[in-house]
Amino acid sequence: MLQLSRSLSRNLSRSPQFYRPTHLNLATRAVAPSNKAKSGLLSRTRTNWEAWKKANRKKVLSIRGAGFFLRGIRTFVLGMSIYHTGKAMGTSEFARDPRAAEKRIRNQLVMSQAFETDESGKPKFPRLLGTLHPTHVRVEIVGQRIVKGARAFVEAKIASREAKLSDPAFPVSDRGRVEGELKGWRDKLKMIKGNWHFVVIDSPVPQAFVSDLSPRKIYVNTGLFSTLKCSNDELAMVLGHEISHLLHGHTEARYMYQFELDMIQLLFLSMLDSTGVFTLLGTWLGWGWFSKQAYTYSRSNETEADETGLKICSLSCYDTHRGPRVFSKLMKAGGGDEDKRAPSWNDSHPLPMDRERKLMEQSKLINCDNNPKCHGVLERILKGRREGKNKEHHHHHHH
Numbered sequence: 001m002l003q004l005s006r007s008l009s010r011n012l013s014r015s016p017q018f019y020r021p022t023h024l025n026l027a028t029r030a031v032a033p034s035n036k037a038k039s040g041l042l043s044r045t046r047t048n049w050e051a052w053k054k055a056n057r058k059k060v061l062s063i064r065g066a067g068f069f070l071r072g073i074r075t076f077v078l079g080m081s082i083y084h085t086g087k088a089m090g091t092s093e094f095a096r097d098p099r100a101a102e103k104r105i106r107n108q109l110v111m112s113q114a115f116e117t118d119e120s121g122k123p124k125f126p127r128l129l130g131t132l133h134p135t136h137v138r139v140e141i142v143g144q145r146i147v148k149g150a151r152a153f154v155e156a157k158i159a160s161r162e163a164k165l166s167d168p169a170f171p172v173s174d175r176g177r178v179e180g181e182l183k184g185w186r187d188k189l190k191m192i193k194g195n196w197h198f199v200v201i202d203s204p205v206p207q208a209f210v211s212d213l214s215p216r217k218i219y220v221n222t223g224l225f226s227t228l229k230c231s232n233d234e235l236a237m238v239l240g241h242e243i244s245h246l247l248h249g250h251t252e253a254r255y256m257y258q259f260e261l262d263m264i265q266l267l268f269l270s271m272l273d274s275t276g277v278f279t280l281l282g283t284w285l286g287w288g289w290f291s292k293q294a295y296t297y298s299r300s301n302e303t304e305a306d307e308t309g310l311k312i313c314s315l316s317c318y319d320t321h322r323g324p325r326v327f328s329k330l331m332k333a334g335g336g337d338e339d340k341r342a343p344s345w346n347d348s349h350p351l352p353m354d355r356e357r358k359l360m361e362q363s364k365l366i367n368c369d370n371n372p373k374c375h376g377v378l379e380r381i382l383k384g385r386r387e388g389k390n391k392e393h394h395h396h397h398h399h
C-alpha cells in the first residue's frame with residue numbers, strides 16, 4: 001500500500017513541471033491583468049502594467065511572496081491527498097480480495113529475484129521449491145525457531161516495560177514514553193503471532209528478505225545454500241537480521257522517510273520554478289544532502305537489525321560465534337559475479353567485514369551459553385556433530 005503511494009509521490013517529484021500548479025495567483029489576480037487581457041490587449045496594457053509594477057515595487061514583491069507561500073501550501077496539500085488516495089486504494093484492494101492482493105504482492109516480491117530470461121528477453125518467473133523439498137524443510141525448521149526467538153525477544157521487551165510501569169518509584173516524567181514503547185511492542189507481538197510461511201525461491205543469488213506488505217512470510221533464495229553453503233547458524237543469522245527489520249519497523253519507516261524526501265523536493269521545486277537555474281542548482285545541492293541522509297539512515301538501521309538479529313539467534317539457541325561468518329562468505333561470493341541481475345543480500349548491506357567484526361565482538365556477550373533452555377539443544381547438536389551427522393533434529397519440549 002505504502003509502496004503504491006511512494007511511487008506516486010516519486011512520479012510527482014520526477015515530473016514537477018507536470019504536476020506543478022501553473023497558476024495560483026489568488027493574491028495577484030485582483031491587481032494583475034488576466035491572461036485574456038494580456039493576450040488580447042497586450043500592446044496597450046503592457047506599458048501600463050510595467051509602469052504600475054515600477055511604482056508599486058514593494059507591493060509586487062509581497063504579492064509574489066504570498067503567491068509562493070500559497071503555491072507551497074497547495075503543493076503540499078496536493079501531495080498529501082495523492083499519498084492518502086494511494087494508501088486508501090491499497091487498503092480497499094485488500095478489503096475486497098485479501099487473498100488476491102497478497103498473492104499479487106508475493107508474486108511481485110518473487111519476481112524481483114528473477115535471474116533468467118525467456119526467448120523474448122523477458123524475465124522468467126523463478127521456480128518455487130515445494131514444501132516437501134529438503135531445502136524447504138531445512139529453511140522451515142531454522143525459520144520457525146527464529147520466529148520463536150523473535151517472539152521471546154518481543155515478550156522480553158514488553159515484560160521489562162511492564163516492570164518499569166508497575167514500579168511506584170519509576171519517575172512520572174518517563175511514564176508517557178515507556179507507555180508508548182509498551183504499546184508499540186504489543187502491536188509487534190500481534191504482528192508476528194500466528195503461522196509463518198516460507199517461500200523458497202530457486203535462484204543462485206544469495207538473498208533472504210521480508211516485507212511488511214507480505215505479513216508472516218520469509219523469502220529465501222536457494223543461493224544461500226548453493227552459492228554460500230550456509231550452515232544453519234549462518235542461515236539463522238540472516239533470518240534473524242531480516243525479521244529484526246520488521247520488528248523495528250524499518251521497512252515502514254523507510255517508505256515514510258522516502259515520502260518525506262519526495263515532499264520536500266516537490267515543495268522545493270514548486271517554489272523555485274520561475275527560473276530554471278535555481279531549480280537545477282537547488283536539486284543538485286538538495287539531492288546530495290538528501291542521499292547522504294538516506295545513506296546514514298539505512299546504515300544505522302542495518303546496525304540495529306544486526307544486533308537484534310544476534311539476540312534473536314541466541315534466544316533461538318543458535319551459535320552466535322559461528323553465525324556472523326556468513327559475511328566473509330558473502331564477500332568472497334560477491335567478488336567474481338558481476339553480471340547478476342537480482343540484487344543480493346550484500347548490496348543493501350554495506351561493509352560486511354566491519355559488521356562481521358562487530359558481531360563477533362558482541363557475540364561474546366550475546367550468546368546462548370547462559371540460557372538454560374538451550375543447553376539440551378546445544379548438547380544434542382554437538383552430539384550430532386560428533387557422530388558425523390550434520391543434521392539437526394527437531395525435538396519437542398517435555399514440559
Ligand SMILES: [Zn+2]
Pocket residue numbers: 241245302305348349
Ligand atoms: Zn538489512
